[in-house]
Amino acid sequence: MVLSLDSLMIVTDLDGSLLDHHDYNWDAASEWLTRLKQHQVPLVICSSKTAAEIIPLQKRLGITGAPFIAENGARVVLSGAHTAPTEPSDAYRALCQTLKALQSHFRFNGFHEFSDAEVARFTGLTLAEASQSRLREASEVVLWRDDEHRLAAFRSALAKHNLALTQGGRFWHVMPAGSGKGMALEQIQQHVAQQEGKARITLGLGDGPNDIPMLERADYAVVIKGFSKTPVNLQRSDTQNVYHTAHVGPHGWREGLDYFLAPTE
Structure with missing residues (x-):
């Protein structure tokens, strides 16, 4: 199955997904990150990390100002106007x-x-x-x-x-109560559709139980092999739109994009 990059939005967890679980690098994903940027595919971070962690990371990834989901969906930032907090709220x-x-x-x-x-x-x-x-x-x-x-x-x-x-x-x-990665993704989907005048197809990637609401909300889901003792079981009937990776971390992230979007050259 090969999805078109034209109307796609990538929604990704960080730790154990785009970032290595141990050293937090994303080298294995770098070719895909470059390709997504070339095709202007939005990359939405959806993480348990704080806004203070995500904003500098967005800069390093070259996606400053993109919407993001922090603190497992308890914090949703729709535009780049948000500055990193300097003290707890x-x-x-x-x-x-x-x-x-x-x-x-x-x-x-x-x-x-x-x-x-x-x-x-x-x-x-x-x-x-x-x-x-x-x-x-x-x-x-x-x-x-x-x-x-x-x-x-x-x-x-x-x-x-x-x-x-x-x-x-x-x-x-x-x-x-009532917050979570799935609800947060819905907010961002509505925001992007309003801005662009059309809905984007979403491809979600995650490795932990906290990613389940996001992976169930996304049109297509990549369940990255993880370290959690609790398995990531999705309640989806469209199993053809779900892919489970053999690799962990950014290697699994790349594998998932290879599966749905065809491998990089």
Whole structure:
């Protein structure tokens, strides 16, 4: 199956997808990134990363000003007018206070409890990147230290505060109920269609359970082989529009684009 580049929009997860899970490079995807830019195919980042992390990355990828989805869909930026935050938002601080109250019932830690150096140590990020990952606006990253069977009770406790829990590639994320990568993608699809006067065909790529809403919303989906213990099972009947890669990270990303768009020369 070969899709046309003319009316396409790529929506991609970062860690473990476009970016290598361990060293965060995207060398294997670089040929496709160049080709997409040549054909003016929009590349929409859809990640658990913060806006403070995504904006500099967009610059390095040459897509400054493109819409993007941050914090698993809790933050949606439709235009390039957004500047990277320099401190955590009030909404985030309030969320952390709610979580602090729940720590008397459940064992977990949030990113706000750690220093930049500590976050860098357990994520593999540089010190600067770790600092950017802690400039959160709408969600919190949680390291679950309790028994797995208590997650259901944690979800219920969060729901009472209008919060939800989603699983990323290696961490849990607490975010406002009703937000997520699928809902965020819908907002961006509507925004782009309004701007261009037509809807674009979407090709989504992701490797973790938190990518499922985005991969189910996209017209075509690439499930990149990942490291999560939880499998990425899509509830789609159009299985011919879904491809599961044999490779991980940017090698899997390239494999998925090769499958749907034909390999680069």
